[in-house]
Amino acid sequence: MWQALHHELAEQGGLPFTVFGVMADRNVEDTRPWIEAARASYPIVVDTQHRVPELYNMFNVPTLVWIDEEGRIARPTDVAVMNEGGAKLVRVEPAAYLDRVRAWVRGEAPALSSTERARELAAERLPTPAEQQARAEFALGQWLWERDRGEAAARHFELATELAPADIMIQRGTMRMRGLDPMGPEYGAIAGAIAQRGFRLYRPIRD
Amino acid sequence: MNATRSITLLDGESDEAAPRELLLPVAIEAGAARVPAEVVARELRWELKPEGLCRGDVCVPVRDEPALATEAGLDLEALALALDRPLALDLDEGAASLGASAGERGAPLARLEAPDFELPDLAGALHRLSAHRGKKVLLTVHASW
Numbered sequence: 001m002w003q004a005l006h007h008e009l010a011e012q013g014g015l016p017f018t019v020f021g022v023m024a025d026r027n028v029e030d031t032r033p034w035i036e037a038a039r040a041s042y043p044i045v046v047d048t049q050h051r052v053p054e055l056y057n058m059f060n061v062p063t064l065v066w067i068d069e070e071g072r073i074a075r076p077t078d079v080a081v082m083n084e085g086g087a088k089l090v091r092v093e094p095a096a097y098l099d100r101v102r103a104w105v106r107g108e109a110p111a112l113s114s115t116e117r118a119r120e121l122a123a124e125r126l127p128t129p130a131e132q133q134a135r136a137e138f139a140l141g142q143w144l145w146e147r148d149r150g151e152a153a154a155r156h157f158e159l160a161t162e163l164a165p166a167d168i169m170i171q172r173g174t175m176r177m178r179g180l181d182p183m184g185p186e187y188g189a190i191a192g193a194i195a196q197r198g199f200r201l202y203r204p205i206r207d
Numbered sequence: 208m209n210a211t212r213s214i215t216l217l218d219g220e221s222d223e224a225a226p227r228e229l230l231l232p233v234a235i236e237a238g239a240a241r242v243p244a245e246v247v248a249r250e251l252r253w254e255l256k257p258e259g260l261c262r263g264d265v266c267v268p269v270r271d272e273p274a275l276a277t278e279a280g281l282d283l284e285a286l287a288l289a290l291d292r293p294l295a296l297d298l299d300e301g302a303a304s305l306g307a308s309a310g311e312r313g314a315p316l317a318r319l320e321a322p323d324f325e326l327p328d329l330a331g332a333l334h335r336l337s338a339h340r341g342k343k344v345l346l347t348v349h350a351s352w
């Protein structure tokens with residue numbers, strides 16, 4: 001999905017820029033069709049243990065973070081989807097978003113209005129003890145599931161979803177391992193319940 | 208009644224691709240899973256001293272030492288509590304996961320430092336985020352579901 005942008009800026013434009021893709025999935029095989037279809041010339045890695053979601057405190061996909069040349073977060077956890085349906089859902093206009101990335105990479109505009117704004121956005125989303133407890137339950141569940149101890153795994157996934165109901169990475173990402181369909185009506189009901197509790201499934205950044 | 212057996216402890220403190228897997232001897236004492244203090248010191252690098260739980264020069268005070276330490280060892284739940292780290296424990300399965308504290312994970316994010324990581328691609332080749340220093344990086348996280 002981001003290959004065209006990577007090609008335009010890094011390969012054609014010769015700018016110091018890369019897209020870095022992460023697939024947070026239960027196993028490598030689930031990611032294969034997706035990664036092969038992406039035909040990416042940038043790295044796409046597989047993250048079965050949700051290391052990146054944990055390190056960056058991410059709750060949902062797709063998620064974007066803009067990182068500058070010094071390894072500093074220029075724009076914290078953000079969302080953008082390039083297809084029309086997804087774009088409507090997350091309320092981010094794809095063309096405008098791509099223009100923002102281009103302007104940042106070319107050095108024509110900052111990633112956000114100010115560093116203070118970036119700090120404020122980062123402070124809005126710092127992990128809580130309950131969310132870290134949920135991640136510990138997830139890690140144990142994933143380990144058990146990888147060893148064919150599915151029933152025990154499901155118990156820990158359920159505990160994780162109770163501790164952090166708005167963590168879609170865990171809620172939806174573990175559905176197949178709990179015998180549920182992440183694309184079916186069950187997820188719709190979960191998403192509805194989360195929204196009703198006032199949690200936002202996505203956080204598009206407004207400057 | 209005490210029973211000694213072993214437990215697999217997943218140590219999720221580091222930023223490695225997968226948690227470190229430790230096989231530790233454990234004694235079950237009144238429902239508590241106790242790991243010998245010398246094993247905790249060797250494997251988790253936390254040592255119980257008069258000033259608290261210590262790692263190098265850093266010591267964490269322990270509020271309830273009798274609950275934490277008996278002759279059988281350190282109670283994993285009390286240890287996690289003292290270190291402010293989450294513990295998922297499943298004695299029936301003989302496995303536990305000791306995660307990272309919210310404070311430890313949140314600190315670099317609050318400072319706007321991008322946490323580093325290294326993960327494999329489809330072919331198994333490892334890619335490290337910090338290998339791209341000097342470039343702007345658009346980090347994109349997706350899932351197939």
